Amino acid sequence: MKITAIMGSPRKGNTLDAVRKIEAEILAVDPTVEVNYVFLKDTKLEPCRGCFACIGRGEELCPHKDALSDVLNTMLDADGVIIASPSYVQSVPALMKNFIDRAAYLCHRPVFFDKPCLVVVTSCGGGIKETLTYLSKIMRSWGFASTLNLGIMMHPAMGYSPKTLANIRRTAQQFLATVRQGDKTVPGLLDLMQFRMMRFNAQMDQKHFPADVLFYADKNDYYLPSRAGALKSGAARVFEKLIVRIMDATM
Numbered sequence: 001m002k003i004t005a006i007m008g009s010p011r012k013g014n015t016l017d018a019v020r021k022i023e024a025e026i027l028a029v030d031p032t033v034e035v036n037y038v039f040l041k042d043t044k045l046e047p048c049r050g051c052f053a054c055i056g057r058g059e060e061l062c063p064h065k066d067a068l069s070d071v072l073n074t075m076l077d078a079d080g081v082i083i084a085s086p087s088y089v090q091s092v093p094a095l096m097k098n099f100i101d102r103a104a105y106l107c108h109r110p111v112f113f114d115k116p117c118l119v120v121v122t123s124c125g126g127g128i129k130e131t132l133t134y135l136s137k138i139m140r141s142w143g144f145a146s147t148l149n150l151g152i153m154m155h156p157a158m159g160y161s162p163k164t165l166a167n168i169r170r171t172a173q174q175f176l177a178t179v180r181q182g183d184k185t186v187p188g189l190l191d192l193m194q195f196r197m198m199r200f201n202a203q204m205d206q207k208h209f210p211a212d213v214l215f216y217a218d219k220n221d222y223y224l225p226s227r228a229g230a231l232k233s234g235a236a237r238v239f240e241k242l243i244v245r246i247m248d249a250t251m
């Protein structure tokens, strides 16, 4: 089994140390697991120019020809993904933000459905909750059906507390168990509604979102042949009809 760890810090410091600990806990259970590290700081990713080409007309039209698709392919190729970042002033460092911006089209056309994601955030104590919430929200919008969150307070004057070490062990084992079973999470009503909103958005503005129109053309109830029950799918359908009516009435 392969796990890809996307490392968002501009240095190899606390966050790497924490992820190495997670790796050690995983290998203690299953020494055959392979953890591949992608250090964004060592990866050629030009700053997003805000041209909208990827979102509107297709990611292959991004003006930058650099390592973005290699990084995303490493994630696609893995059975599970770790997204790890320090918290800088309540959010992620610019390096991680640029990666997220460069892959913004994934919020429109998500792809990572068959694998879980572990979000790891370190800080001196502030901003952990905000940064975890931000990153896990993005990862959900990229398609990961489940995200596990691990926030680690790492003050330079203190080592890892026994409680933190126990939390790292527990989370690593939980993540490994999810990776092993493959992600079988059933989409919730909100996921189904969000799918319909994105598809509706594409249909409403075909001129600006031709890549989305193509992406959603063969998708009915959800991004994947739906594992959600008839009741939830029906509720999401009613929701979409309501939105269409409201839009018709207001435009």
Ligand SMILES: Cc1cc2nc3c(=O)[nH]c(=O)nc-3n(C[C@H](O)[C@H](O)[C@H](O)COP(=O)(O)O)c2cc1C
Binding pocket: 009, 010, 011, 012, 013, 014, 015, 016, 085, 086, 087, 088, 089, 090, 122, 123, 124, 125, 126, 127, 154
């Ligand atoms: C520019 C910058 C901003 C930071 N902002 C915060 C902050 O708002 N709150 C906090 O508790 N720690 C903050 N930190 C501390 C880091 O989040 C913390 O040291 C983290 O573990 C560093 O991880 P790294 O060694 O992997 O880069 C900041 C550090 C830097 C360099």
